[in-house]
């Protein structure tokens with residue numbers, strides 16, 4: 286069997302451990318999973334109702350033009366339909382953008398500790414991933430990324446991915462940083478800039494700006510959004526892209542005709558129109574984050590202020606041991622060793638009782654495992 290080296294080098298994605306598996310392995314009845322940045326409220330009741338109403342039409346293929354969904358997004362987000370595309374999660378959008386813009390060995394540029402899908406998609410599409418170190422506070426160094434781009438013309442960098450806010454760090458680039466960055470790398474015809482705004486709706490920082498604001502100014506800018514987080518539709522698999530018309534046109538040639546199933550389309554149309562669910566989701570997230578900040582401070586664990594629905598914190602111990610001990614207590618968090626963080630973990634905001642159970646278990650585990658710095 287001959288497999289190309291880029292594919293062989295891919296590291297399999299490690300999702301949050303499923304609840305059922307943890308129950309089986311540890312013989313537990315109650316398990317709380319705060320590991321995958323999902324919406325603890327479920328999804329919008331309006332979306333559920335719409336999905337129930339659509340169950341009987343599932344003998345039919347979905348609408349390959351995504352007509353109703355694109356119309357709804359267009360109306361609510363204020364972009365013409367020709368600038369919008371949807372995919373099987375933003376994962377699919379990331380993958381196909383890499384396929385579209387990179388020839389084999391061309392470069393994809395991002396940051397250290399950026400959302401891992403950029404690296405996986407680069408490898409799977411035989412492109413070369415380049416990562417610029419984070420700056421202080423686990424923040425993306427947009428200036429450093431632009432500097433790297435101009436210093437390495439030989440790497441033929443075709444795509445820059447900026448997750449804003451980023452997962453797993455929860456940090457963000459400010460409006461000013463974005464503006465300086467785009468002024469340098471914007472409007473180039475050999476480069477596309479992708480802002481992945483999966484957590485956009487959770488941001489509280491007042492100096493944040495969505496890159497959507499700059500779509501009219503720069504012709505090489507793409508913004509990704511997802512329905513998996515604030516809209517609670519992770520299981521349906523649906524994400525959206527705002528992009529220049531020419532990009533959407535090419536994307537629609539490359540994607541599978543039925544990339545977004547019918548239930549996902551129906552659910553997203555309804556979810557988009559349920560503002561009260563969106564607001565409740567924001568409120569529970571912000572309350573949960575503030576609760577975590579308080580508890581982590583009490584436990585003396587450093588954390589990074591988050592603009593997402595999760596927080597990265599330092600256990601000051603071997604995080605794989607903390608993870609294991611928490612699992613035995615029925616709490617699934619996310620170790621982030623794959624991002625190079627040996628003592629940090631990520632916790633997603635859950636319901637109040639889940640958050641409380643997680644913090645109680647964590648405080649017990651800290652007593653069991655000695656403090657260690659792993660460098």
Ligand SMILES: Cc1ncc(COP(=O)(O)O)c(C=O)c1O
Pocket residue numbers: 321322373374375376377400448450451452481483484510511512513519522523524
């Ligand atoms: C930054 C970021 N982008 C994209 C995604 C993927 O979202 P989707 O479920 O739409 O594929 C995630 C999921 O965790 C994420 O954290």
